[in-house]
Amino acid sequence: MHRRTWIARAYDEHGAMLYRYALLIVADPAVAEDAVHEVFVKLLAGSSRRDDIQSSLAYLRRAVRNQCYSWLRTRQRDAPAAVPGAGSLLEPVRPAPQDDRLMLEEALRALPPEQREVVHLKVFEGLTFSQIADVTGVPLNTAASRYRYAIGKMGEQLGLVRETPGRTA
Amino acid sequence: MTQHNDRHVEQDVEARLARYRPSGPRPGLRDRIVPRARTRWGWAVAAMLALATVGLSWATHSVEQRSAALLGAGDAPEAPPIEAPLQGFREVPK
Numbered sequence: 001m002h003r004r005t006w007i008a009r010a011y012d013e014h015g016a017m018l019y020r021y022a023l024l025i026v027a028d029p030a031v032a033e034d035a036v037h038e039v040f041v042k043l044l045a046g047s048s049r050r051d052d053i054q055s056s057l058a059y060l061r062r063a064v065r066n067q068c069y070s071w072l073r074t075r076q077r078d079a080p081a082a083v084p085g086a087g088s089l090l091e092p093v094r095p096a097p098q099d100d101r102l103m104l105e106e107a108l109r110a111l112p113p114e115q116r117e118v119v120h121l122k123v124f125e126g127l128t129f130s131q132i133a134d135v136t137g138v139p140l141n142t143a144a145s146r147y148r149y150a151i152g153k154m155g156e157q158l159g160l161v162r163e164t165p166g167r168t169a
Numbered sequence: 170m171t172q173h174n175d176r177h178v179e180q181d182v183e184a185r186l187a188r189y190r191p192s193g194p195r196p197g198l199r200d201r202i203v204p205r206a207r208t209r210w211g212w213a214v215a216a217m218l219a220l221a222t223v224g225l226s227w228a229t230h231s232v233e234q235r236s237a238a239l240l241g242a243g244d245a246p247e248a249p250p251i252e253a254p255l256q257g258f259r260e261v262p263k
């Protein structure tokens with residue numbers, strides 16, 4: 001099979017998922033698109049073996065992740081005050097009020113990329129903390145605490161955190 | 170109490186997130202990544218259809234030619250005239 005054809009198949013199978021993953025890391029649709037594009041263009045031009053790519057979603061996920069963090073490092077160096085691009089991060093899978101989506105997006109954008117990534121992997125991809133630790137290359141406890149911090153911050157942002165007597169005393 | 174509240178907040182945030190998923194890519198992204206793959210397949214399909222058409226046309230023509238040759242050579246036996254086995258017309262006696 002022609003290289004371009006099996007790469008097209010790999011895109012059809014994993015492209016949308018990889019884009020969503022990139023989107024939650026960089027919080028910018030245009031940059032997420034560029035990251036996925038860059039990964040596939042490198043695959044087309046490079047010498048990666050077909051088995052590496054087709055048998056392993058992890059291979060593609062790692063490549064997209066590296067691309068995203070590379071972009072984030074460059075942005076931090078060149079334009080630390082840059083405002084993340086516009087464009088929606090979420091789409092409804094069941095009926096939900098529009099305000100709810102905007103508030104959730106705002107809460108997600110307020111998180112650091114590493115925490116958004118863990119939220120994505122846990123909530124939207126359903127990975128366990130052990131799997132998340134593998135993907136992100138951090139210890140399991142770090143993955144779990146990143147998630148808890150992220151959810152806690154989102155809860156505050158969404159006004160869900162109530163002061164308890166224990167906290168106020 | 171705080172842990173209980175944290176768990177409650179976690180469940181609430183997770184429930185809200187569960188109504189959504191990250192937005193998908195534009196359809197244009199695939200074309201941007203593999204623009205020529207579709208074109209090459211298009212040519213391959215068109216070439217196969219053209220070959221199939223030429224092949225069928227040749228086969229039909231060949232069968233037509235063979236049928237014409239068989240009929241033209243007189244190989245097919247001629248049917249006998251219908252009066253011969255009846256020995257001609259005879260009047261029925263009254």
